[in-house]
Amino acid sequence: MKVRKELWFGFVIMALIAIPVLVFTPWTNLTNGHLGLLMLALIVIAIMLGFPTAFTLMGMGVFFAWLAYRSVDPSKAVAQTLDLFVQRSFGVMANDVLIAIPLFVFMGYLVERAALIDRLFKSLHLALARVPGSLAVATIVTCAIFATATGIVGAVVTLMGLLAFPAMLRAGYNIQISAGSITAGGCLGILIPPSVLLIVYGATAGVSVVQLYAGAFFPGFMLATLYIGYVIVLAKWRPDLMPPLGAAERQVALPDYSKTLSAGGSNALAGLFRAVTGNAQVPKGTVLNQLFISLLPALALGAILALTYYSATAPAEKAETVLQEVGGATAEQEDEASVDTGGLAAPADEEEKPEPLGAAKSADEPKPAEAAKPAPAVEAAKQAPATSAADAGPAERLPVPTWYWIMFGIFAAVVALLAWMWTWERLEVFKMLLGSFFPLALLILMVLGSIVFGLSTPTEAAAVGAFGGCVLALVYRFLAHRQAAAAGEARGSVAWTTAKELGVIIRESSFLTAKTSAMVCWLFVGSGIFSAAFALLGGQEVVEHWVLSLGLTPLQFMILAQFIIFILGWPLEWTEIIVIFMPIFIPLLPKFGIDPLFFGLLVALNLQTAFLSPPVAMAAFYLKGVSPPHVTLNQIFAGMMPFMGIQVIALILLYMFPQIGLWLPSVVYGR
Amino acid sequence: MQKLLLSVDKLSTWIGQFFSWLIVGLTLSITWEVFSRYALDHPHDWMFDAMLQMYGTLFMMAGAYTLAKNGHVRGDVLYSFFRPRTQASWDLLLYIVFFLPGTIALTYAGYFYASDSWMIREHSSVTSDGPPIYQFKAVIPLAGAILLVQGIVEIIRCIICIREGDWPSREADVQEVDVDKLKEMVHVKDEDIQKLDALVVKQEHAK
Numbered sequence: 001m002k003v004r005k006e007l008w009f010g011f012v013i014m015a016l017i018a019i020p021v022l023v024f025t026p027w028t029n030l031t032n033g034h035l036g037l038l039m040l041a042l043i044v045i046a047i048m049l050g051f052p053t054a055f056t057l058m059g060m061g062v063f064f065a066w067l068a069y070r071s072v073d074p075s076k077a078v079a080q081t082l083d084l085f086v087q088r089s090f091g092v093m094a095n096d097v098l099i100a101i102p103l104f105v106f107m108g109y110l111v112e113r114a115a116l117i118d119r120l121f122k123s124l125h126l127a128l129a130r131v132p133g134s135l136a137v138a139t140i141v142t143c144a145i146f147a148t149a150t151g152i153v154g155a156v157v158t159l160m161g162l163l164a165f166p167a168m169l170r171a172g173y174n175i176q177i178s179a180g181s182i183t184a185g186g187c188l189g190i191l192i193p194p195s196v197l198l199i200v201y202g203a204t205a206g207v208s209v210v211q212l213y214a215g216a217f218f219p220g221f222m223l224a225t226l227y228i229g230y231v232i233v234l235a236k237w238r239p240d241l242m243p244p245l246g247a248a249e250r251q252v253a254l255p256d257y258s259k260t261l262s263a264g265g266s267n268a269l270a271g272l273f274r275a276v277t278g279n280a281q282v283p284k285g286t287v288l289n290q291l292f293i294s295l296l297p298a299l300a301l302g303a304i305l306a307l308t309y310y311s312a313t314a315p316a317e318k319a320e321t322v323l324q325e326v327g328g329a330t331a332e333q334e335d336e337a338s339v340d341t342g343g344l345a346a347p348a349d350e351e352e353k354p355e356p357l358g359a360a361k362s363a364d365e366p367k368p369a370e371a372a373k374p375a376p377a378v379e380a381a382k383q384a385p386a387t388s389a390a391d392a393g394p395a396e397r398l399p400v401p402t403w404y405w406i407m408f409g410i411f412a413a414v415v416a417l418l419a420w421m422w423t424w425e426r427l428e429v430f431k432m433l434l435g436s437f438f439p440l441a442l443l444i445l446m447v448l449g450s451i452v453f454g455l456s457t458p459t460e461a462a463a464v465g466a467f468g469g470c471v472l473a474l475v476y477r478f479l480a481h482r483q484a485a486a487a488g489e490a491r492g493s494v495a496w497t498t499a500k501e502l503g504v505i506i507r508e509s510s511f512l513t514a515k516t517s518a519m520v521c522w523l524f525v526g527s528g529i530f531s532a533a534f535a536l537l538g539g540q541e542v543v544e545h546w547v548l549s550l551g552l553t554p555l556q557f558m559i560l561a562q563f564i565i566f567i568l569g570w571p572l573e574w575t576e577i578i579v580i581f582m583p584i585f586i587p588l589l590p591k592f593g594i595d596p597l598f599f600g601l602l603v604a605l606n607l608q609t610a611f612l613s614p615p616v617a618m619a620a621f622y623l624k625g626v627s628p629p630h631v632t633l634n635q636i637f638a639g640m641m642p643f644m645g646i647q648v649i650a651l652i653l654l655y656m657f658p659q660i661g662l663w664l665p666s667v668v669y670g671r
Numbered sequence: 672m673q674k675l676l677l678s679v680d681k682l683s684t685w686i687g688q689f690f691s692w693l694i695v696g697l698t699l700s701i702t703w704e705v706f707s708r709y710a711l712d713h714p715h716d717w718m719f720d721a722m723l724q725m726y727g728t729l730f731m732m733a734g735a736y737t738l739a740k741n742g743h744v745r746g747d748v749l750y751s752f753f754r755p756r757t758q759a760s761w762d763l764l765l766y767i768v769f770f771l772p773g774t775i776a777l778t779y780a781g782y783f784y785a786s787d788s789w790m791i792r793e794h795s796s797v798t799s800d801g802p803p804i805y806q807f808k809a810v811i812p813l814a815g816a817i818l819l820v821q822g823i824v825e826i827i828r829c830i831i832c833i834r835e836g837d838w839p840s841r842e843a844d845v846q847e848v849d850v851d852k853l854k855e856m857v858h859v860k861d862e863d864i865q866k867l868d869a870l871v872v873k874q875e876h877a878k
Contacts, residue, residue, distance in 0.1 A: 007752050050746055050747060050762075051770075055765075055774070058774070058777070059765075059771075062773050086784045087784075090784070090811065092727075093726075094727060095723075099723060118858075159857060162854060162859045166864070172874075175871060459701065506695060514691030514736065515687075517694075518730045519742055526773070573744060573746070629868055631871055
């Protein structure tokens with residue numbers, strides 16, 4: 001039989017695992033510990049054969065658990081194995097960490113189907129038009145936002161392959177860079193919370209998901225920034241790879257009233273003020289509306305400043321005990337979410353615009369956010385009962401810290417800069433962003449914020465997020481239908497069509513959610529019995545003994561562990577790596593004094609590479625599926641390589657400066 | 672034969688899809704609970720148990736559905752490069768070696784686990800006066816049994832595939848990445864992609 005080329009790769013890996021195991025196993029005096037290691041080698045080989053992993057784990061776990069019990073007392077072995085298995089399975093069913101998975105997955109499917117990605121990409125593309133490599137940058141930003149909200153790599157890469165890839169190719173972008181930015185950007189959702197990977201890691205390693213989310217935020221952000229930085233530098237250095245956009249591509253269509261008003265000058269803010277005071281040919285209502293939208297950034301920044309002032313100068317007594325200190329930090333950081341508390345106490349020295357705070361915020365936060373708003377706001381009010389005492393009189397307030405004035409200065413400068421740059425085109429772009437980028441970003445921030453600042457559990461936040469996703473889907477579908485109706489294409493009433501479509505979306509999303517959660521959670525059912533068998537056989541002790549006997553330094557151990565995970569990422573998927581191999585690494589961490597939280601962040605960053613490394617690079621295949629026939633897989637792989645390099649750099653950076661990941665958890669949870 | 676296989680598929684699918692609606696219930700009930708706790712100051716003790724039961728039932732009952740749609744994650748280093756006949760032979764062997772013992776053990780042990788709980792009308796001990804939990808434990812043998820039936824169907828499929836050299840068909844279902852639907856969503860047509868190909872060829876020639 002002629003073996004195909006692709007198969008060789010797999011067979012070679014298999015042989016690399018099987019041969020050392022066969023050679024080094026002391027067959028004559030086989031202890032239970034050796035059986036455990038044998039089991040581990042067998043599972044890797046069995047997984048590579050392609051049988052559903054959950055059942056491979058189940059079958060093997062049951063068999064080896066039985067072997068372990070039999071070596072102690074053969075007469076009870078069967079009953080004990082069955083007991084262990086069913087208890088482990090029930091443990092997965094009643095796991096209060098894993099319950100967040102179906103909810104986040106559901107939210108992802110709903111957001112995916114909300115049909116907002118094309119608006120998102122288009123508005124970001126126009127907003128970033130002047131940046132070098134603007135289309136690639138817009139692609140990465142769109143991917144990061146959308147992938148964070150959905151978490152479905154395949155869908156994000158496919159959609160961006162349909163939207164951004166043609167746009168980049170038409171603009172004369174290099175194929176490899178276009179492909180690389182789509183695939184790398186699409187995988188960001190795995191790392192940036194709320195991600196399912198971190199829940200799975202948290203459930204496996206017994207690390208708080210909340211802290212993982214807080215920790216993964218900045219590394220994810222850093223990785224996205226590195227990608228963008230790379231693209232910008234490359235575009236500056238080699239403009240032939242990413243030519244700047246032509247004037248036609250950057251053109252923003254202006255509505256009639258702005259065309260009329262722009263005759264008076266290019267600055268929209270000045271023009272609008274003139275139109276309000278003087279008599280223009282444009283209705284006053286429209287002008288006021290536009291003026292209000294133009295002032296939104298200033299109003300939002302003002303609100304943040306007011307809230308920061310309010311919490312920074314809050315009386316000191318609430319910071320007496322550790323518990324309250326957490327609450328204090330919460331109130332301080334949570335300025336964006338807990339508007340209502342702050343609105344009551346807008347400080348007097350906020351001359352700029354003290355009164356419209358409430359109005360600014362309610363307009364600034366779109367509908368999905370409102371659904372989630374009561375929770376954080378009321379909770380914040382509860383958490384800081386001492387703060388309300390501050391309303392009594394400003395005399396009790398602390399002096400304003402210096403950093404506040406620095407922040408004030410920066411914000412004022414930003415507002416001034418915005419006002420100066422506020423052209424009519426920018427106003428239109430801002431309105432587009434307001435309709436696409438901000439709702440999604442706010443949904444993510446609400447979900448994340450309420451989790452990280454302890455206002456709700458991940459489960460609750462996920463449920464509210466799913467609800468928000470549903471509202472997003474409703475709103476965007478409604479808008480699309482109304483547009484179609486305005487163009488005279490629609491049949492029947494807009495509301496009815498939207499309702500019908502929403503029904504289909506929810507139905508499909510819940511079916512998909514059932515399948516995805518079954519896939520992940522049955523894996524846990526299998527790994528429950530499998531890791532129990534591994535522990536029963538004493539495989540853990542053998543591994544521990546062996547690793548300790550190597551006399552590694554923590555640094556060496558860390559590099560070794562990350563290297564093993566990196567290599568495993570080639571043939572295996574992240575679910576399998578975490579569920580099967582983390583239980584082996586985690587008990588070793590205390591021996592080397594490594595924080596499991598920090599380790600988890602490194603693993604999450606590391607597993608990003610698993611999506612981009614051939615041959616199981618899902619992202620590449622999804623992109624290939626929707627790209628023009630002459631784009632080859634090799635070109636896509638070649639495009640992904642620089643981004644993989646950036647991932648490794650990010651990994652090294654995170655290792656060298658653990659504060660990137662650990663700073664936020666330490667501030668919020670006092671770790 | 673094919674008819675029988677498909678009707679078992681349909682049964683598993685129907686059960687899985689029926690229970691998949693729990694995710695809607697879960698979302699709504701938790702959202703309401705959050706609202707009720709923070710806004711109305713009226714939390715419910717039994718909510719914690721209720722949401723766990725919804726989640727547990729959801730994924731356990733969807734196990735057979737996922738198997739019927741070939742949705743359980745596979746290590747895909749070699750598998751997709753195998754000929755269908757090779758795939759089926761390995762699958763058949765591993766269904767017998769891994770799947771059957773595991774699932775039978777789960778169903779058998781689950782039955783006694785649930786019946787013990789059922790006999791004493793066990794209630795949850797998470798909160799005092801917790802909700803009943805015995806019906807939740809009964810999910811284990813039920814889900815195991817459906818999974819077992821679906822597994823036997825899959826085994827028959829393997830045998831058919833070995834004899835005929837090709838996999839028997841399955842019924843279509845919603846796909847996670849349904850390229851045609853996504854194309855429609857962002858208004859991209861196949862002709863556009865074809866047109867784009869000319870650009871790609873041009874760039875290749877320019878080098």
